[in-house]
Amino acid sequence: MSPRRPRFAVPSRLLHWLMAVLVLAMLFIGVGMAATVSARYGLLVSIHKPLGIAILVLVVVRFVNRLINPPPPLPATLPAIQRLAAHASHVVLYALMFILPLVGWGMLSAGGYPIVLCGPWELPPILPQGAALYAALRQLHTVLAYLLFATFLAHLAAALFHGLIRRDGVLESMASLKLEK
Amino acid sequence: MPGDAGDLAGAPPKLSALATLVRLGLIGLVVLVAVAAFAYAGGWLSPDRLTQGRIMSAFDAQNGRHPGFRRNHAKGICATGWFESSGTAASLSKAALFAPGRVPVIGRIAFAGGMPFVPDDAAMVRSLALRFLPAGAEEWRTGMLNIPVFAVATAQAFYELLLASTPDPGTGKPDPAKMQAFAGAHPEFLAAVGLIKANPVSSGFADATYNALHVFRFVNAAGVSTPVRWSAVPVQPVAAAPASGDKNGLFDALITEVAKHPVQWRLMITVGQPGDPTNPTLPWPADRPQVDAGMVTIDQLSSEEGGPCTDVNYDPLVLPAGIEPSDDPILSARSAAYARSFTLREGERGAKPPSAVTPQEVRAGGKS
Secondary structure, three states: OOOOOOOOOHHHHHHHHHHHHHHHHHHHHHHHHOOEOOOOHHHHHHHHHHHHHHHHHHHHHHHHHHHHOOOOOOOOOOOHHHHHHHHHHHHHHHHHHHHHHHHHHHHHHHOOOOEEEEOOEEEOOOOOOOHHHHHHHHHHHHHHHHHHHHHHHHHHHHHHHHHHHHOOOHHHHHOOOOOOO | OOOOHHHHHOOOOOOOHHHHHHHHHHHHHHHHHHHHHHHHHOOOOOOOOOEHHHHHHHHHHHHOOOOOOOOOOOEEEEEEEEEEEOOHHHHOOOOHHHOOEEEEEEEEEEEOOOOOOOOOOOOOOEEEEEEEOOOOOOOEEEEEEOOOOOOOOOHHHHHHHHHHOOEOOOOOOEOHHHHHHHHHHOHHHHHHHHHHHHOOOOOOOOOOOEEOOOOEEEEOOOOOEEEEEEEEEEOOOOOOOOOOOOOOHHHHHHHHHHHHOOEEEEEEEEEOOOOOOOOOOOOOOOOOOEEEEEEEEEEEEEOOOOOOOOOOOOOOOOOOOOEEEOOOHHHHHHHHHHHHHHHHHHHOHHHOOOOOOOHHHHHOOOOO
């Protein structure tokens, strides 16, 4: 029996799971489209761009929500090192979810590509066109995406560690379907 | 643990060492499955899968490494001008550039193939790539070649053709047995080559007809979708082959011509019918009607060195609303391979030797 701990607020849980699906989809689409020459490439790219902007918007919403609905405190029994790892990994996750779409947007700007969202909706370039700038941002986009996937893996493993080994209610505070806190 | 009585009171029963190990193993397994799925999506678990990287390697094997150059259509020059839309194609496509009026164009004229210093030869396939930039509206990029159909129907066949036509390091020539084996396995290739060989070849860049080899769909304001192909048909008469034999002879002839007067092509839209093939090796029936969408005028050429087309990826999937790709799989393959080529060459800019046609040569009016 896990001890009953305060849960995340409902909007926090909704945003977390929605973004979990979107970010994971984004990582898999991204790594797939960077390699493939199959007929799916065009479709993957046309999903990747608007999805990235959606994640950029959602992470801002989520940051504001976090200020309104602060997360429940971690159990006091959690060793200091795990507490530090938890906080650091969350900072990295938020930072990457914010920076990766911006790097993608900047990279397309520097490469002279139109930034098409859907149909005739386009975003303006945020950086001047330039070969070296494009190449650097394209490389950075890949490196940061791998870092985000690695951080996701650590996050997943830590969540399961809380749920299966420590059984301290931390997993349930996010993975609960109950409406009350 | 003072001050956390709640945790202590509700602490779960201790796990046995074995149970802890099993649960840790389960966590490890979940992480491993996630990593494996990611690696699969990235193509790392299937070395036989055709990827952008393997297409690039095949180009390098055929042409040698030429840092900073396009992996295909490597030798070219920039061409600027405008498109004067007749408005006729607006009934087929809602794209802004087809409304009557003038749209700036940044183009590139090149030889197909990955060798940036290959001597000019009218027997080589030529290309005209155009970027239409309507003010305040979506741009359109398209590449066209002076052949009637594409030689292969899939990215895999294109890759196999690249391998089969790569010179053998021993003889310096492609192995005829490999080409024969490829042709034997791809009857559509032989049929397409027959059409390409039967197509009359013009002498230079200005008098060539360039065809978008792929089928697209035009969508009009009412939402009606029509299969189309398009061609740039020259206004200037077909001229005799330039006899200079110079390494940049065809480019110089074009530079000389544009120095005297602009060169022009009519953008002809061929209107298909439902059921017309989207396979790029197959032509459409000759009776399909054509619509004259307007005139492309090129009045200025420039070297790729600092030219306005150099940092442009003529990606066939950069399309405005009103032009959509068909189900031709080569379109996605081109888009993917072009993106990789673009990323490579932009990153290699510092190591790029000067392009074959230099700014001095263009300024001198074609005397190299």
